[in-house]
Amino acid sequence: MCSHQPLCPSADSSDRDAARIVAFHPEQGWNLLCNGAIVFDDTGELLPDGSIVAPSRLAVAA
Template sequence: MCRHLPACPVASSSDAEVARIVASHPEQGWNLLCNGLLVFDDTGQLLPDGRVVDPHRLELIAV
């Protein structure tokens, strides 16, 4: 889906979240990236093939 240069990383790569946003819906809590990845505010993801990536936000633990 990415048509600019340099091309964004594919949705299955470890750095997929750096792709450009092509549709932003902050009121619904998600962005569509040019590589087809849906990224949610809770850090969860939906890959173009339908696979789900669970939220991976790091939580700080008070000691």
Template sequence: MMSRPCTHEPVCPEAGAPDRDAACSVAHAPEQGWALLCNGVLIFEDLGELLPSGEIVPPRRPLPHVPAARSPRRSASSSPYPSCCDQP
């Protein structure tokens, strides 16, 4: 991938630098949760990243825990299929 030279002052950090997230945003879609930085890094709202090399950096902000929904209890004799349906 060919990148254009950074014209910002001070110059934005390279995509491989530890402070790569400090680069200026050149495109963003907040409603979709991403921004493209000057150094070619695509950063997501959960702070995961896609580097220009194709390397994926996992999210650094955990997603909120959503408890699993409880399913209704079935009696031992009940079928998992509605009475109007045949078993597959």
């Protein structure tokens, strides 16, 4: 999907979040990256193949 140089990381690479944003929807809480991944404000992701990446949660000390 990426047409600029240098090419963005693919959606299946560990640094996929470094890809450029091509659609910005802060009112809905998500962004579409040029590698096809959808990144949500809660840090969850939906990848182009339909798989999900669960939101990362920080441990809270009691």
